[in-house]
Structure formats: structure tokens, C-alpha cells
Amino acid sequence: AQRVTQPEKLLSVFKGAPVELKCNYSYSGSPELFWYVQYSRQRLQLLLRHISRESIKGFTADLNKGETSFHLKKPFAQEEDSAMYYCALITTSGSRLTFGEGTQLTVNP
Amino acid sequence: NAGVMQNPRHLVRRRGQEARLRCSPMKGHSHVYWYRQLPEEGLKFMVYLQKENIIDESGMPKERFSAEFPKEGPSILRIQQVVRGDSAAYFCASSPSREGLDTQYFGPGTRLTVL
Numbered sequence: 001a002q003r004v005t006q007p008e009k010l011l012s013v014f015k016g017a018p019v020e021l022k023c024n025y026s027y028s029g030s031p032e033l034f035w036y037v038q039y040s041r042q043r044l045q046l047l048l049r050h051i052s053r054e055s056i057k058g059f060t061a062d063l064n065k066g067e068t069s070f071h072l073k074k075p076f077a078q079e080e081d082s083a084m085y086y087c088a089l090i091t092t093s094g095s096r097l098t099f100g101e102g103t104q105l106t107v108n109p
Numbered sequence: 110n111a112g113v114m115q116n117p118r119h120l121v122r123r124r125g126q127e128a129r130l131r132c133s134p135m136k137g138h139s140h141v142y143w144y145r146q147l148p149e150e151g152l153k154f155m156v157y158l159q160k161e162n163i164i165d166e167s168g169m170p171k172e173r174f175s176a177e178f179p180k181e182g183p184s185i186l187r188i189q190q191v192v193r194g195d196s197a198a199y200f201c202a203s204s205p206s207r208e209g210l211d212t213q214y215f216g217p218g219t220r221l222t223v224l
Binding site: 006036043044096101 | 215
């Protein structure tokens with residue numbers, strides 16, 4: 001069975017500092033990986049997916065199959081990045097998203 | 110497009126009562142997914158439905174829980190004889206298809222509190 005692990009429940013950085021939210025997964029096949037974000041009082045929304053290979057709001061994530069990781073990075077954090085971030089995967093044969101437990105990012109002024 | 114709609118947003122029930130949670134997918138979406146988030150945990154898959162069909166209910170508890178997505182109207186997640194452990198946030202998501210693993214779009218959730 002697939003599993004997603006986000007080792008940090010809380011992450012706090014200062015504005016302008018680099019930020020990296022860690023995500024590791026376990027799955028024997030080739031999954032598709034996602035990052036979802038939930039801002040305060042808003043619904044969960046897709047931030048990016050690895051197949052798109054795009055940068056959204058300055059965030060990027062690279063799938064490392066050797067380390068089974070999909071860490072989310074941003075070189076200069078902004079206060080508006082403060083939110084809950086969830087890493088998730090979906091298998092190519094399945095339909096369900098498997099989520100990690102989430103990382104609450106706080107960007108301090 | 111109004112996005113995925115869920116109602117009610119908050120629902121309070123006493124132990125033993127029934128809870129009905131509704132989800133209206135985005136326009137043009139025929140695939141609906143339900144997830145549950147217990148306190149301090151991530152979202153866990155419950156069930157995947159297409160119109161009039163349950164495709165995957167492997168994440169749904171065997172007893173007291175049921176889901177449907179009729180030809181007309183919203184998808185319903187029904188919990189009978191609720192217990193305190195059912196207190197959670199229930200999220201619905203929809204997608205237009207499974208082709209190319211379409212993005213799932215989430216509703217705002219229903220927060221169920223069982224007294």
C-alpha cells in the first residue's frame with residue numbers, strides 16, 4: 001500500500017528566507033505526486049503536480065525517485081505563504097489521493 | 110463555475126442520530142470523491158463514485174456509512190447512528206474524469222461534531 005510522510009508538522013521561517021517542506025513516499029510503482037495548500041479559512045487547492053513541471057507562486061518540487069521524495073521549495077518565503085501544505089500521491093491505476101499529515105508553514109515578518 | 114459545494118458546513122448531531130452530508134460537484138464533473146480528516150491527521154480516502162455507481166468504497170467503514178451519487182442531485186454521504194469517533198471534517202472532491210488522472214477539486218468541507 002502507498003504511504004506519504006511529511007516529517008514536520010510545524011515549520012517556521014522568516015520572510016525572505018528559503019523554505020523547504022519535506023515529503024517522502026512509498027509506493028512500488030510510478031505514482032503521480034501533488035502538493036495541495038490550504039490557506040486560512042479557505043478550501044484545499046492544488047498548488048502543483050509533478051507532471052506539470054511548473055512553478056506556482058514561486059514554489060517548485062522535484063520528484064526524486066531514488067530517494068522517493070517530492071520536497072517543496074521556495075527560495076524566498078513571503079508572509080502570504082503561511083498555510084497548511086499537504087503532499088499527496090495517486091497511483092496510475094487508482095483514483096484515490098493518499099495524503100500526508102500536512103505541514104503548517106508560518107512565515108514571520 | 111461556483112466550484113465544489115458542500116452543505117451543511119457545520120453539523121452537530123447527538124450520539125445515535127443520523128448525519129447526511131451533501132456534495133455538489135463542479136459543473137461538468139461526473140466523478141466524486143469523499144475524504145475524512147480526523148483531528149490532527151491528514152485526509153483519508155473514503156469512497157469514489159460516478160453517477161449512479163460506486164467505483165471504490167475500500168476506505169469506507171463497513172458499518173453505518175453509505176454513499177450515493179444519483180443521476181440527479183448531489184452526492185450524499187450518510188452516517189447512521191453516529192458515535193463520537195465520527196467527529197471529523199468530511200471533504201468532497203470532484204473531477205471531470207479519470208482520464209490522465211485529472212486534478213481533484215475540493216469543496217470547503219463539512220465539520221461534523223457528535224455530542
